[in-house]
Amino acid sequence: MLLQTVENTLQQALNAAIAAGELPAEAAVDSIKVEIPRDTTHGDYATNLAMALAKPARKAPRMVAETLIKHLDPALFEKVEIAGPGFINFRLAAPWLHQQIQTLRAADSDYGKHAPVDNHHYLLEFVSANPTGPLHFGHGRWAVLGDCLARLLRIGGYNVDTEFYVNDSGSQIRNLGESVRACYYQVAAEQGQTLTAEQAAHQQAYADEKANPGEKVRFYHGPYVYDLGQQLYHEQQVAALEHNTDFFSTYAKMAILAQQKQELEEFGVTFKTWFLESSLHTEQAVTQALEHMKALGKTYERDGALWFRSTEYGDNNDKVLIKKDGSTTYFANDIAYHWNKLNRGYDRLINIWGADHHGYIPRMSAAVQALGHPPEALEVLLGQMVNLYRAGEKVRMSKRTGDMVTFAEVFEEVGKDATRYLLMQRSADSPVDFDLELAKTQSSENPVFYVQYAHARICSIFRTAANVTRYDTRPWQSADLSVLQAPEERALMIKLLAYPDEVSYAAAVREPHRLTGYAQELASLFHQFYKQCRVLFERPADQEVPAEEVQLSLARLYLADAVRIVLRNLLTDIFGISAPESM
RNA sequence: GCGUUUGUAGCUCAGUGGAUAGAGCAACUGACUACGAAUCAGUAGGCCGCAGGUUCAAAUCCUGCCAAGCGCACCA
Incomplete structure (x- = not known):
């Protein structure tokens, strides 16, 4: 401030x-x-x-x-x-500066936290992967971005909840169920069960497509699909042979959803709500939302379909809500979902979408406005894609063909702290080329360790201080800071005091990546200070440690502790990674 | 064609209309017999895609052009 x-x-x-x-x-x-x-x-x-x-x-x-x-x-x-x-x-003025550092230490883990900046209730929706397969690495980016943004916003004084929207209905889920059903038949046949003609044909169609994937791939062929079929057979044996596709769809989506949830939790990303799209259909919410839009006069019928006048709100053409065949469009479902969010009391919706959905923004914005909310009620943050490479070679990330590297694999290989840091370091606007081999081989020189090392180094100083015998380091908490005169000390203090401003600005522009830059700078200033300004003094046994050095030592311990506080707050509260006491 | 994002050091990228455009990696030179060398100090490396415009001041804002990614469904 x-x-x-x-x-x-x-x-x-x-x-x-x-x-x-x-x-x-x-x-x-x-x-x-x-x-x-x-x-x-x-x-x-x-x-x-x-x-x-x-x-x-x-x-x-x-x-x-x-x-x-x-x-x-x-x-x-x-x-x-x-x-x-x-x-x-x-x-x-130095005295004023020193007083602020004391305020910082008094605030401790609250340092950097802001009082509420407005009265809005924010809902941040992110990841929202379809439950049709494991999370891919692109989802990992949204997860990090969203989680860090949520942490940043809360600390920045915003009232925000997080939500994962599960697209658990529709044709893709049906295709997933068909795929698992085929794999289940395959396992059953392998176990000596006799299939009906229909079952055998279905299993064959799946196998044929897998062997010769054409332009249009209908089924899912990732190894996890077969695993699900196998798992189901082990659980239910022949019993599932009697079931229809809906049974397999439900079984598969629940299993995949549970897996996604577990992966994200291990990665440090949690959501207040997992919102199921299917709950909108059972509650007739889509119908109600469309009736509401009709009552507001925002729709009309043409060519046997129901249209939304999105052009009234700047969209380039009107959009269909109910198709000629009577079914609703994905957009209509999404309107119902957003209406639901607004009706739950969230008057500020922030969505993180992949850049490939940016053409969808004008219609969604139009819908929110048509429902009586101002344009700023919906804020869409676009994240550019992640290109994954392994040793310079591009890795495809398609779920359907099964040729992909999953998020879990990357997480496993690179580690939580490094993965989170590498992904949040870059602005969401810039596409990321992430080379797995590079991320691993560079891991010891990874920027995250630079920041963590500064924290560990400070902890080490205090461990050593406890063993200093030539003078008493214990009264450092009441040190006189006026002896801090070196340029390195001054620069460090100024940087520490900028922290709340950095939080405030980064939160306002929704750019958590800015704080990784601040963390690097703060760590760098600390390392410079450490090299230039001794914190602990020693003397040969026959000499006293001069009083001025003792004073300086205590004041520097005080300053080092202030740095520790800010680094820890950054690492644990905003980045969601560890602040190690030793490495 | 329309829309949108991006273009900054060899590579990956920061950069809030301000003063001499920065960091990391890679390259080169130095620094540990007192607190952790996962560090520090230094050298080298730039028509900030191009061209106009606004401004006392532009990498930043506006316009046009060039290049790349993405999107332009009664798909989800």
Whole structure:
């Protein structure tokens, strides 16, 4: 909240200058931008305010800057200077800085958490894989993105729940059931059971397609399908021979769903709700939603179908809700689902979709608006695809053909912490080329270990401190921080205090990847500090450790602990990975 | 054709209209007889896709073009 503090101070100075008649009233602005300069010689914080005001104030930027500085609260800063074309550079006063570090330590695991920023109730929906096969690696990306975003939003002061939407009805589920049924017959035949003509034919059709997959593949051929058939035979023996496709569909989807849930939980991703699409049909929710749309006058009939006037809300053409054959479209089901979410009290819906669904956004947005909600009630975050490589060779990720690397395999190979970190490091906008061999071979130089190492190193310092015999390290919690004067110490403190601002901004723009950058920078500043500033001192047995060194040692322990707190909060609360005490 | 995302160092990618565009990997040179070398210090590497425009100021905003991914169903 440092940025806010500096901005408020500037705003007060501006108001005072206007009140004193030194700047014209036209100079009043409502948003002041303060930033942390890249170049540390430009101060801890800087603003372009004077340059922005130059035109309305009809004065040279440097003149405006001088006027503003005259009215600044002097307690915060030890130096304020005008630089370049009219930047105002601030250097924070050391006592104030030290006081903020103490506030940080007092907050401990609450440091970085924000008070509620609005009164909305957010529902973040992500992954939402079809229960027709194991999760692939692309789902892993959405899982990490969504989970980290949910953590970030909560810490950033948003009231958010998470949900996994299960598309557990429709033709794909039927195809899955047909596939498992065929595999079950195959197992039964292998076990010496006699199949009926229909059963044998069905099993043959499946085997034929597997042997010669054409352009249009109907069945699922992944190894997990056969496994399910086998598993079912072991559980029920011949009993299932009597059952129809629905039985196999239900059996398969429940088994796959349970598997997905378990994988995600092991990966540290949990959902408040697993919402079944089939529950909408049993409750007639689709019908009700469509009746509601009709009553609102948002639909019309044409060519024997029911259409939604999505063009009223900017879509490029109207969309069909009920097909000529009387069945509802996927879109109609989705409207029912979103209506359901809104009716459950969520007035802000955030969906994470793969970039291949972006053409779907205008119609969904139109539907939410037609249901009486503002455009901002639906927010869709698009994630670009993940291309998976193994030793430079592209791995396909198609469920139908069974030629795929599953998420579980990658997770197993690369590990939870590294996989999560590598996936959340990149912005959702950029496609990821993920090479399995590279991820593994580079694992010891993986960026995640750099951050974790800084945390482990601090823990190690405190273990060592307990064994320092030449002076008492125990009173570090009441250390006098005024002895922290080195540039490395200062840079570290400034960075620590930027943490709440980083959280706030990353949450507002829905970009958790920004915090991996912050984590790298903080770890880097700590490693520099560690190299340059000794924390623990020793002397030969016949010499005393000077009092100044003891003081410095205690203050540095205090600072190191503050770094530990922020690193731990980042790693465990936002990244969802471990903060190891040793590695 | 329309829409959308992307184009930044050899590679993978950060970059909130600001000051000399950054990091990691790869390459090269140095640093452990006191706190963890999974580290640090340094060298080298750039028409920020191209061209215009807006601005005191553009990698960032606008327009056009080039290239790549994705999407444009009474499929799900």
